[in-house]
Amino acid sequence: MRNYLTEYRHELQRTFTGTSGTPPEWVPRLAEGHDAGYHLPGSAVWSVHGHVATIVAGIRVLLMQALHPGALAGVYEHSGFQKDPLGRLANTIRWIFTVTYGSTEDAQAATTRVRKIHERVRGTYVDGKGIQRDYAANDPELLRWVHITYADSFITANRIWGRPIPGGADAYVREWATAGRLMGIEDPPLTEAEVREELEQWYASGILRADERLAETVWFIRHPPLSPMLRPGYRILFAAAVASLEPRYQDMLGLRPPRFGPIPLPVITSARAVLGMVRLALGSHGPSEQAALRRLQRLGYADA
Numbered sequence: 001m002r003n004y005l006t007e008y009r010h011e012l013q014r015t016f017t018g019t020s021g022t023p024p025e026w027v028p029r030l031a032e033g034h035d036a037g038y039h040l041p042g043s044a045v046w047s048v049h050g051h052v053a054t055i056v057a058g059i060r061v062l063l064m065q066a067l068h069p070g071a072l073a074g075v076y077e078h079s080g081f082q083k084d085p086l087g088r089l090a091n092t093i094r095w096i097f098t099v100t101y102g103s104t105e106d107a108q109a110a111t112t113r114v115r116k117i118h119e120r121v122r123g124t125y126v127d128g129k130g131i132q133r134d135y136a137a138n139d140p141e142l143l144r145w146v147h148i149t150y151a152d153s154f155i156t157a158n159r160i161w162g163r164p165i166p167g168g169a170d171a172y173v174r175e176w177a178t179a180g181r182l183m184g185i186e187d188p189p190l191t192e193a194e195v196r197e198e199l200e201q202w203y204a205s206g207i208l209r210a211d212e213r214l215a216e217t218v219w220f221i222r223h224p225p226l227s228p229m230l231r232p233g234y235r236i237l238f239a240a241a242v243a244s245l246e247p248r249y250q251d252m253l254g255l256r257p258p259r260f261g262p263i264p265l266p267v268i269t270s271a272r273a274v275l276g277m278v279r280l281a282l283g284s285h286g287p288s289e290q291a292a293l294r295r296l297q298r299l300g301y302a303d304a
Contacts (some may be wrong), residue, residue, distance in 0.1 A: 003256045005280065007229065008230075009281040009282060012282060015226060017271075024090070027097075027291055028096070029106065030097075031101075031291040031292070032106075033103025033106055034103060035103050035105075036296060036299065037102050037104055037106075037107060039099075039100055040105055040301070040303070041303055042211070042303060043166065044168075044171035044174075044175050045100055046101075046289070047157035047166055047172075048154055048158050052279045053158050053162040055237060056157045056240055056241050057241075058222065059238055059241040061150050063147050063221060063253055066221075067208045067210070067252055068145045068202075068208055069140070069207070069208075069209045070133065072137075072214060072217060073124075073125040073213075074123070074211055076217065084222055085220070085224055089140050095110050095111070096179075099178075099182065111179075111271075115138055115183065118136075118138045119138065121136065122134070122136045122137070126209070127206070127207040127208075127209060129207070130204045140184065140186065143179075143183050143184060144185050144188070145180055146182040147188055148189065149199075150176075151172070151189065154172070154176075155172060155195070156244050156262045160240075160244060161268075161271060161272055169192040173190060173191055174190045175229075203248065215254060217227060218253050218254065222238055231273040233277065236267060236270045236274050237275075240267045241256055242255045243257040243268060
């Protein structure tokens with residue numbers, strides 16, 4: 001059992017960060033820096049991002065973000081998601097964890113790197129009303145869609161599979177608004193109700209679109225190039241992410257939770273078991289969090 005857990009842990013680490021056995025080079029640097037950063041232990045952001053429910057949230061947010069044809073075009077035409085999807089995942093995780101756990105200098109530098117990459121991501125897309133539009137990855141409109149779907153997915157996944165958030169969901173939205181501002185979003189939502197209201201506005205706008213490109217992307221998200229050891233668990237987590245979506249988004253994505261005849265399969269409960277296995281393999285405190293705690297202790301934060 002111990003050997004299996006070790007191999008399972010290494011496969012998880014390779015998937016999330018591109019390395020196994022030792023953390024990637026950017027993680028130990030989270031122990032450096034000269035301030036507490038944007039978020040502290042006990043915050044809503046630390047609570048949500050430190051839980052394995054973020055794995056389902058990550059799948060869910062990829063599905064949601066793909067519904068905007070401009071966001072999808074940027075990923076489809078410019079990123080290496082098809083040739084190196086795990087590399088793209090590792091880069092996204094690096095930014096999220098650096099903003100969550102790093103110093104303000106590191107968080108700002110990581111965001112600058114992302115925005116610089118976005119500068120060359122430009123093109124055109126056709127929206128749900130058949131109108132051709134220009135897009136750029138740093139456009140406030142696309143950044144806002146990405147930010148809102150992120151907040152919605154992480155709140156939803158945490159509510160189903162996570163733990164109580166200090167200060168509740170509104171505290172998470174308010175705290176993670178800092179990440180939105182770093183990316184250039186003006187007046188990001190500060191409450192869960194505002195997130196829901198903006199999602200309603202997006203749906204009503206007619207911009208969201210289902211087409212062949214979306215179907216191809218959904219297939220790829222459903223069948224990523226994972227190791228055989230991780231595939232059974234991923235199938236369950238993917239089904240759980242689909243089950244957590246509103247039916248209207250499931251319809252647009254061409255997805256439904258699995259059923260045995262008329263009986264829905266218990267994917268929510270099954271996902272809880274898979275996430276428990278992941279936590280057993282990775283531990284309750286990841287290396288990014290531990291590095292941040294070392295920085296905070298060095299700086300004299302008593303609660304660290």
